[in-house]
Amino acid sequence: MKFxxxxxxxxxxTFFTRWVMGxxxxxxxxxxxxxxxxxxxxxxxxxxGFAQVLDKHKELSSRIATYERELELKRSTVDRKIAQLHQExxxxxxxxxxxxxxxxxxxxxxxxxxEQALSLASKELRIKxxxxxxQGRSIAKLRKVVEDKNTAWDSKTKAQQKxxxxxxxxxxxxxxxxxxxxxxxxxxxxLKLLLIKI
Numbered sequence: 001m002k003f004x005x006x007x008x009x010x011x012x013x014t015f016f017t018r019w020v021m022g023x024x025x026x027x028x029x030x031x032x033x034x035x036x037x038x039x040x041x042x043x044x045x046x047x048x049g050f051a052q053v054l055d056k057h058k059e060l061s062s063r064i065a066t067y068e069r070e071l072e073l074k075r076s077t078v079d080r081k082i083a084q085l086h087q088e089x090x091x092x093x094x095x096x097x098x099x100x101x102x103x104x105x106x107x108x109x110x111x112x113x114x115e116q117a118l119s120l121a122s123k124e125l126r127i128k129x130x131x132x133x134x135q136g137r138s139i140a141k142l143r144k145v146v147e148d149k150n151t152a153w154d155s156k157t158k159a160q161q162k163x164x165x166x167x168x169x170x171x172x173x174x175x176x177x178x179x180x181x182x183x184x185x186x187x188x189x190x191l192k193l194l195l196i197k198i
Contacts, residue, residue, distance in 0.1 A: 104198055111196060118189040125182040132175040139168050 044051050142165050145151055146158070153161065 100198075107196055107198060111193065114189055114193050114196075118186060118193070121182055121186050121189060125179065125186065128175055128179050128182065132172060132179060135168060135172050135175065139165065139172060142168065 040054060044054075142161065146161050146165055151158075
């Protein structure tokens with residue numbers, strides 16, 4: 001009795017090994033489903049209980065295939081939505097750029113006015129700075145002559161030169177105040193341009 005059971009077990013084991021190897025060969029050689037079915041029938045004939053394993057395998061394979069189809073369908077749907085969103089975004093960007101351009105044109109008059117004022121103020125500042133520099137040199141020369149004790153001037157001429165020097169100094173101080181005021185004006189103009197920058 002034991003010998004018979006052992007022999008049957010060995011036979012089934014050997015046959016099962018051959019079946020597995022046969023499946024491997026089929027998968028490698030690319031044989032069609034017809035030969036696979038022959039192997040299935042052969043296995044079930046020798047081991048009817050293995051039909052449950054095959055049914056389970058078939059069910060699970062079918063479930064996996066269903067999940068893969070669902071995933072592919074979802075991927076296709078998402079891809080279509082992404083393409084549509086890209087198109088909508090491109091159209092929205094085009095419309096937004098047009099609106100932004102129109103709004104910028106509304107602020108242009110103010111910006112141009114401030115830029116023109118800044119240009120004029122900067123030009124005026126350069127002129128006054130040049131005047132102040134030249135006047136500074138003239139004051140230095142006149143002061144040197146007035147303070148020189150060896151200068152052959154009479155008292156009236158010397159008084160006139162001192163008066164002229166004082167007037168030049170007062171004028172230079174006026175220029176300094178105007179230059180300071182212009183610099184502040186230019187600073188405010190630049191700030192205004194910065195505040196309306198879009």
